[in-house]
Amino acid sequence: MKYRIAIAPGTEENPDYGVIVPDLPGCYSQGDDLDDAVTKAKASVELWIEGMLEEGLPVQQPSDPSELAARPEFAGVTWASVDVDLAKIEAKLER
Template sequence: MKFPVAVFKDPKSDFGVIIPDLPGCFSAGDSFENAIESVKEAIECHIEGMIKDEEAIPSPKKIDVHQKNLKYKNAVWAMVEIDLSVLSDKAKIPERILASIDKFAKKQGETRSGFLARAALEFIANH
């Protein structure tokens, strides 16, 4: 699953990163690259906590949706891919269903795990 992240830099501070789709989730780093690496772990920890607390995990919005928010006026945007499969146990799914999932995910430019995680989160968020 890909999350848009907003990166900020003040002249006298490290790079700060906010994940608009995960309120309260943030990170920092002494370089842009370190900030992006650090935010991956922050997102994984945040989502893991949400799963344990049985909270709905929101589907990430597109960057252009967040860019309309003046709060992110001076942000530099990046996309961070998170493998949500590492946060949960493996599910057993019949091969014929997996084949359909793989075919659809490939058309969407996603991995099986990414598609399943996104689909599950969208379903949960809407029910």
């Protein structure tokens, strides 16, 4: 599954890049630069999904990227995607 992530640049006070995963409520991270932000976002998405599966809750499917980009709260962000292998997460939980 590919989840879109919204990356916002840091400020002078906090130069880290902030990341929000719009399809997964409460799933966010940050990174020192864009590459670090994407890497940490993938780890956050995997942990978020793992937690949902452990609780027996459904995992939301990724939204259409154009729908996310049209939302006003995401104006000015940089978009990227993280690819998550749901089968690997499920196999990890079965051990």
